[in-house]
Amino acid sequence: MTHNTVAEDVGTAPPRPARPPRPTAHPARRVLRALAPLPWLAPAIILIAAVVLWPVWEMFTTSRQNINSDGFNLGSNGWANYTAVFHDPRLPAIMTRTAIWVIAIVALTVVISLLFAQLFNQKFPGRKVVRWALIAPWAASVMMTSIVFRWMLDPNNGVINVLLHQLGIVKAFNGPQASWLGNPTDAMCWMIGVAVFVSIPFTTYALLAGLATIPGEVYEAARVDGAGRFRTYFAITLPLLRPALTVAVLINLMNVFNSFPIIYTMTSGGPDYQTSTSTVYMYAIKGYNIGQSGALSVLNFGVVILIVLVFLRANKNSLKAAN
């Protein structure tokens, strides 16, 4: 079994961990051995390179080009697109809004999901059905959910307005108060609500999975020691939930920062970009200045890389386990 030809290496040789180094191996054979994983991995690597990595390169190239609104490339533009992005008078407001958008949604989602996970972890009749109901926003897609909310907020007869009118909160239909999405501040609040609504299912399930990994004996011990319910939660549950919580927060940060369909379908980022986050704004200026849009997307991509780096640090153990 030691006369390994390359073909056998791919085909039949049983795997042996910690194979002793064999200095006698022919160099050509060593090269071929190193290439042995390729038939298995190459398709995946090629697909990732073509679809995920190539666009990164295209984005950088585009950000340094001068492309007019008809799509004609007028040649290199140096760093002018970046200068234009930084001198854009709308930039400070958009970046502030993006920060509020991300922080508010992730914070609200995590707090509500922690409560939901605790609730859905209890035993009660019909638990399975209720857990299923919670998946609805995920199955129906963010875009459809956003469209439904836009309809429910219709100033003339959206059901939310009808209900608020019955409760005496909305005084008149079709008025400025009922046109929630026409007013930037109100629109942002509602859209943050929709974003929390669609983020809760994943987060709650991630935390439920985390809760399931906490052994019952730990709670037993806490009870024997006379710890109260709140003390048990903050001293035991929350610390043991940290790995699941970290991953859930990071994935939410990424999703919310890249969130596009909610704002795009509900307000299109308007009026006058006053409800745009940097992702939506990047998409909006793509229509007339793709070079500058490229420069802004490179900046956005920097934020994405930052989140990925933190994600990798948090996943260090899981990557090590896979190795």
Added chain:
Amino acid sequence: MATTTLAATTTPTPRAPRPPRRLPSVKTAAIAGTAYVIGIIFLLPYLEMIITALRPQNELSDRDYFPHHLAFSNFINIWHTGLGTNLRISLEVAGGATALALLVAIPAAYYTARRRFTGRGAFLLLVLITQMFQPTSLIIGIYQEFTNTVPVNSTLALILVNAGFNLAFAVWILNAYFGAIPQELEEAALVDGCTRVGAMFRIIIPLASPGIVTALIFTFIAAWNEFIVALTLTNTDSSEPLTVKMNTYLGQYSIDWQHLFAGAVIATIPVIILFALIERKVVSGLTAGSVK
């Protein structure tokens, strides 16, 4: 106006005396009650979607919660606008992307789960990084690549992009499933004269089928619901998948809500069928890729 209030829901619950040992405690009842309310709140927007899909045109501006007549014709009307074409494109994109992603992910996940080799760590790192990337942040690059550098048919481009961005999740979850299968099973097959490729098809793939089904359904739903790439790469009515087609209704001066939501209901049906098929796996699969 708006006389159909929620009066029906306020009828007192009958409290028939029951054997005391079967009565749930107050605490359980409170927990269950809160959970039911939350469950209903999460379903309400979709209930409204269905109600509006059944609203007749002349009741569209009414302020009643429910229509007085049901207009099933909305579904027929929207279908006659050529929705079949968009449905076909959605199926092609989601089906093609799922097939491609699995075809590419299975060998890679199998090999990384079974063999130790140089570059294995680098490959898994690449997978983990791409799992975090989303098409939204790279949309300018994707647009430039598929409109200028390699202008291909938009359906093909959507298949490639959806397969590429969902590949990482598929590799990651399949890697975990393949790794959990005892090596002895495979070695027995190899001793019996099976090749490694043969062992993969006869032993590993059947045993890992729950993982494969999970990866399949997650990829399909992600591709089915994908919006921004499809919005960016398609520009004609006959090349748009359902999500983009639904969005074009919002651009009209007077939005045809009842038809829009009839289309949305049609678009959601395949997802519901898939969910019904994999009931239990959804819950574990939803978190398997991220929480270990």
